[in-house]
Amino acid sequence: MDSQILIQNFLNALQWGSFYALIALGYTLVYGVLLLINFAHGDIFMVGAYLGFFFAIVLTGNSLIHLPLWIVFIMTVVLSMIATSFVGVTLERVAYRPLRRKGTNRLYVVITALMCGLILENGNLAVFGASRRSFPELIEKTIYSFGGITISNIKIMVIVTAFVAFIVLEMIIRKTRIGMAMRAISYDRVAVPLMGIPVDRIIVFTFVLGSSMAALAGVLFVTAYPVLEPYMGATIGWKAFIAAVVGGIGEIRGAFVGGFLLGFIEIFVAAFFPSTLRDLIAFSVLLVLLSVKPTGLFGFSRSTKI
Amino acid sequence: MLEIKNLYANYGAIEALHGVSLYVDQGEMVALLGANGAGKSTTLMSIMRLPPPEAPLIKQGSIFFNQVNLLNVPPHVVVAEHGIALVPEGRRIFGNLTVFENLTIATYARKDKNQIALDYDAVFDLFPRLNDRKKQRADTLSGGEQQMLAMGRAFMCGASFILLDEPSMGLAPFLMQELFKALKQLNENGVTIFVVEQNANIALKYAHRAYVMETGRIVLEGKSHELVNNPEIRKAYLGA
Numbered sequence A: 001m002d003s004q005i006l007i008q009n010f011l012n013a014l015q016w017g018s019f020y021a022l023i024a025l026g027y028t029l030v031y032g033v034l035l036l037i038n039f040a041h042g043d044i045f046m047v048g049a050y051l052g053f054f055f056a057i058v059l060t061g062n063s064l065i066h067l068p069l070w071i072v073f074i075m076t077v078v079l080s081m082i083a084t085s086f087v088g089v090t091l092e093r094v095a096y097r098p099l100r101r102k103g104t105n106r107l108y109v110v111i112t113a114l115m116c117g118l119i120l121e122n123g124n125l126a127v128f129g130a131s132r133r134s135f136p137e138l139i140e141k142t143i144y145s146f147g148g149i150t151i152s153n154i155k156i157m158v159i160v161t162a163f164v165a166f167i168v169l170e171m172i173i174r175k176t177r178i179g180m181a182m183r184a185i186s187y188d189r190v191a192v193p194l195m196g197i198p199v200d201r202i203i204v205f206t207f208v209l210g211s212s213m214a215a216l217a218g219v220l221f222v223t224a225y226p227v228l229e230p231y232m233g234a235t236i237g238w239k240a241f242i243a244a245v246v247g248g249i250g251e252i253r254g255a256f257v258g259g260f261l262l263g264f265i266e267i268f269v270a271a272f273f274p275s276t277l278r279d280l281i282a283f284s285v286l287l288v289l290l291s292v293k294p295t296g297l298f299g300f301s302r303s304t305k306i
Numbered sequence B: 001m002l003e004i005k006n007l008y009a010n011y012g013a014i015e016a017l018h019g020v021s022l023y024v025d026q027g028e029m030v031a032l033l034g035a036n037g038a039g040k041s042t043t044l045m046s047i048m049r050l051p052p053p054e055a056p057l058i059k060q061g062s063i064f065f066n067q068v069n070l071l072n073v074p075p076h077v078v079v080a081e082h083g084i085a086l087v088p089e090g091r092r093i094f095g096n097l098t099v100f101e102n103l104t105i106a107t108y109a110r111k112d113k114n115q116i117a118l119d120y121d122a123v124f125d126l127f128p129r130l131n132d133r134k135k136q137r138a139d140t141l142s143g144g145e146q147q148m149l150a151m152g153r154a155f156m157c158g159a160s161f162i163l164l165d166e167p168s169m170g171l172a173p174f175l176m177q178e179l180f181k182a183l184k185q186l187n188e189n190g191v192t193i194f195v196v197e198q199n200a201n202i203a204l205k206y207a208h209r210a211y212v213m214e215t216g217r218i219v220l221e222g223k224s225h226e227l228v229n230n231p232e233i234r235k236a237y238l239g240a
């Protein structure tokens, strides 16, 4: 492989890694705080993309407001993050919190999460039908090429956004009192209210962070690959979940690195092997990684895992 | 300040408190003594009602704090709005946070920035060792240091009333003295203190008053200097 192709693949891997990383962050945040694997999270990504689609159509499709498209894009991202957070928090309030209150075994909560995901998928199917939709072009694609390597403005935006989002999250978790509370809950949930902290509010905040990252990934994804369909969150969601586990679930650095690792493995496997083998080989590599280090790259063993 | 009246509490079918009454006045340092299983922790957990199974169910009785009934107040509100903090049995510091973060997290509900800054200084004055270990993960601290941190953390909640559950547990005698001196100091600075102890010697040395509990009932109460000279207490609790 010559260096041009190598760099080209490297950039593609960074872009796919960005999507996986942003989604994986949501899995790991919720797991870190609640020890719950929120299997509805992949579908939250899908919801984020659809809500983005909705806002983009509303903002471009009416004759009352004429906004420059880049402003429409930013508004779409922000509104979708907010609206998707509501969906994520609603799941927590309606499905997970009542079970937690009753002290239900976490296995049932995980199954509830899976069902919530299916409800979101099929609810979407019922509302919008099975037909695919295409996301309007809000950002005109520009392709830059340097000595045979090409990169689009959209790809650059995706990668930069993922890094910025990660740094912001890391700052929130490390530096703010609410971030400290999130980490404290993962260590000893019972002692947290003794600090004057309403645990439920911290949990809601965690779902807001996770869902808004998924929405961000969703809108960026359909900006890069402008096709929406109700099951779009399933495969990518599972993959991001695996990325979070490989990175060490509960550790946000782990989710970030795991996401990029998965992106790299996929892209480079596809560069050497027929594309039908891509996922087979990629997941085999991850399986080997996990059998060497079962707690994931950044993880440590906890007494309770599911 | 705190007034518990005729409290009955149970864990499922087990009744742990059978009509406990006690009070703590502002500015006092009061001890609650008793053997294993007497119901001391249950009494504290009735004030700070963590979700079951940690906290007992209250069947009957009342807990008033400054004329407010605490029976249906969730624990984070007891801390944030009523200014009561609990140093729980076994300390329960957050081992994955640093020492400084453990103190900071306790200020979650506070907005009085200037007072918070002064409070950090007060904690580090009281426990200089915590200052030296500020950036260290809290689970790397020794047992005594963890107890200091748990006390410092309770103070950082902005509490005017601190409850402690067996702070001397598992500590060397000189460390117990050091901790109780720190408690006394806090008390002299205006913090009301209610401390559960099995070690009657040390508790009676520092507290103004004490209650003695046996199988879910208060069996004795009095000023510390009176209890020290009480022959029953001497025999049962002071090893004389």
Ligand SMILES: Nc1ncnc2c1ncn2[C@@H]1O[C@H](COP(=O)(O)OP(=O)(O)OP(=O)(O)O)[C@@H](O)[C@H]1O
Pocket: B011, B014, B015, B016, B034, B035, B036, B037, B038, B039, B040, B041, B042, B043, B053, B054, B198
């Ligand atoms: N979570 C619980 N579930 C069931 N029973 C409990 C629970 N906690 C305490 N008990 C019971 O209630 C009674 C009083 O317990 P409590 O913990 O209040 O005693 P204590 O005086 O604090 O003892 P120690 O000095 O050992 O801490 C005991 O008989 C104990 O077995």
Ligand SMILES: [Mg+2]
Pocket: B040, B041, B042, B089, B165
């Ligand atoms: Mg006890």
